[in-house]
Amino acid sequence: MTSISAATGAASRKPSAVRTLLRLWPYVRPVRARLFGAAFVAVVASCLGLVFPFVLKWMVDGPVADRDPGGVWLGALVLLLLGVLEAVLFGFRRWLVARPLAGVEAAMRAALYRHLQRLPIAFHDRWASGQLLSRGTTDLMLLRMFLAFPLTFLLVNATTILAGFVILLMQEWTLGLVLLIPVVPLMILCSLFESRYSLAARRAQDQVGDLTTVVEEGVLGIRIIKGFGRHRSQSLAFRELTRRLRTTELGKARLLAGIWGVIMTIPELAIGAALVLGTVQVANGDLSAGTLVAFLSTALALRWPVESIGFILALCQEAATATERYFEVMDVPEEKETVRSGTEASGAAASGSGAGDEDGLRFEAVRFHYPDAPDAVLDGVDLHIRPGETLALVGATGSGKTTLTALVPRLHEVTAGRITLDGEDIALMERRRLRELVSVAFEEPTLFSASVGENVLMGAADADEAALTRALDVAQAGFVTDLPDGIRTEVGEQGHSLSGGQRQRLALARAVVGRPRFLVLDDPLSALDVHTEALVEAALRRVLRETTALIVAHRPSTVLLADRVALLSGGRIAAVGTHQELLRTSAEYAWLMAGTEPHTGAKALEGSDR
Known part of the structure; x- marks a missing residue:
């Protein structure tokens, strides 16, 4: 955080008061x-x-x-x-x-x-x-x-x-x-x-x-x-x-x-x-x-x-x-619309155009580190999510899963490499267009001091009431009808008048209300009970068939929503395959899924899948 000492030090070197006030x-x-x-x-x-x-x-x-x-x-x-x-x-x-x-x-x-x-x-x-x-x-x-x-x-x-x-x-x-x-x-x-x-x-x-x-x-x-x-x-x-x-x-x-x-x-x-x-x-x-x-x-x-x-x-x-x-x-520069030079842009556009209009979501040698961190969180991530495919991203705590998902809507800019949507480099796209294509739901659901409907429709301002109702159904947010004013009920600051699971379901509804082309979900069901989770997963499967999705998962039930699974380890994609394939071939994946010794966990989970 910005410190007083640093600010005071800067003040001792500041221009005259007259020059400062002229900026008004x-x-x-x-x-x-x-x-x-x-x-x-x-x-x-x-x-x-x-x-x-x-x-x-x-x-x-x-x-x-x-x-x-x-x-x-x-x-x-x-x-x-x-x-x-x-x-x-x-x-x-x-x-x-x-x-x-x-x-x-x-x-x-x-x-x-x-x-x-x-x-x-x-x-x-x-x-x-x-x-x-x-x-x-x-x-x-x-x-x-x-x-x-x-x-x-x-x-x-x-x-x-x-x-x-x-x-x-x-x-x-x-x-x-x-x-x-x-x-x-x-x-x-x-x-x-x-x-x-x-x-x-x-x-x-x-x-x-x-x-x-x-x-x-x-x-x-x-x-x-x-x-x-x-x-x-x-x-x-x-x-x-x-x-x-x-x-x-x-x-x-x-x-x-x-x-x-x-x-x-x-x-x-x-x-x-x-x-x-x-x-x-x-x-x-x-x-x-x-x-x-x-x-x-x-x-x-x-x-x-x-x-x-x-x-x-x-x-x-x-x-x-x-x-x-x-x-x-x-004076702090706003987010840049492009992060590459004209030559790089031309080359990226050329390579992207050859990839076809239906290339899905690709990570190509993606590297990222935070400005105040010496080591890279992601160090050469290569991953391809095919059009219409749902891929679950699994990894240990601190492996960079949330960081990787934040790169897709460009909440952070990649340090090196590139990410493409249907062959187009996201760094060359206008943010407004990018965020119309990509919808996100984070593990920690954030709601605003507005009505339930207004919070959900933040995901698609032009969505109609039918889309709103569909999104609430997908998220199994039927509790909304029991609120004093239904979808017009004010949820209060940070949505604390609702339970954690209710807030998470509204955040999920916000992510799917606009029928996004690409969907990025960061462990979206972590606050739900087992029965509600099963209902949400059943409804979510229908939505996932219409989109290309990347889901951060910590539990086997969430992983089973995906067509394939990618294991993120050491800043790289260590393995990609179906849930059953990774249970058999990756001891780390089996350990993450079972929370026990790798071989024991793999056998137990394979048995449960049969």
Whole structure:
């Protein structure tokens, strides 16, 4: 699984936050007009605040100095109208961005989900589900918040500060220079804060992903936890993760408190110095009281834009980290439609075309090893399943049977060699077409939070009700009629409202509902009782006569469904023949079928077959 340390190490080498955040542009481009409009409205609203000091200057040097109550009331009315207009403009800005940004978040979440569906199985084997969930929820929420507030107010505050300092220098340049003195140290401190906060934000968001994984595993594995009484150990593990996250969040809070304290203190000292210097100038007659009031009002109006720098920088860093985490997944290449060069493709197509249109399923020198495993699981598998034939695949635990079946629908790509369907290399076929030809049922049946009918029809979206009924009959899933709403009954998450055997029968129905040309079954009857298994086998025989099938088998009863049997051993096909032939000629096969000493098991099984 992806580790926090690796991710944090990568974070230390990541590009700048600006370059990272620019990757959001393709998603923002469709709503750019409203975002730019909202930013313009916010700039206008913020700059209205800089008009207040001019009104105050006029009031102090005019009506107040002249003791004119009417002028004071007029000035107060102008200030009130400016305040109302500013509030309306900020409200209008929020209205402008609310709907578009919700759309951006939805589009990014949909793109992530769509991309996850197209990533190879090897990716999902490596990544913790909680890390993926946190990227699709927490990280995208942070990005929406960034686009709604910090992105706009970076521009707004920068414009306000620039305009404000121009006004300050125009009002009294000597006092303006006093307020400019803190700029350089503040820039240095913000740079240091940005680099440290970036690492802390990345660590926190990765820990949220780990915490999400533990919660998900605790919910999905609640039966195991309760069955083995592991409540305490799971709670302790969860508490440890929450402790780590709490420590990281407190570290972030300390960093933010530190930079915010500095950013608030230094400007306050500068304003205090300007106030003392300005008061002296007013006392000496070098500066009017109205000008000093206007200057201080302008300086105070700039307090929030300056003091919010630390907060906005923190949000920007969290958004940059969220963007980086999002694109870590989006940058992973999707499953390739072809895995050979043009020359190899031409040669494969030529050799395939000579094989005829009815060549069945072939494995030719197939080799496969997992990316993180040094040794090959399959090392030169050669096997031919003739059209309309059913072949049982038998082997010891860990021999690679499930891996071999996963290669047929290209859940994994072969490392070397090739697999053909009716003479056509599957590596050169579009996945959609391949998976229309090949249907699969795995040993561990997976159902979704949908109705019984919807789960079965995932095997063939265009199947009608008659096909659905036939598939349920083949799988001996008559229990469906006893459910509260029949085939419309919701089975719940993972289908845990059903028994293991019921889930397996629905998975089998899903595999056969579309009358596939090729059928791959990975020990599909392991969870059934003896009587139900016999009924399913009897119905399944009729289906197998219409298709070319590869069945992983562990029990003699399943093997007897097949026309021939292949023994997988040492990464190769060690023997091929009928059940009786292999019992007589292969000691390993007899041992696997009997679970006893090879010769004894062979004699016993041969006797039972007569």
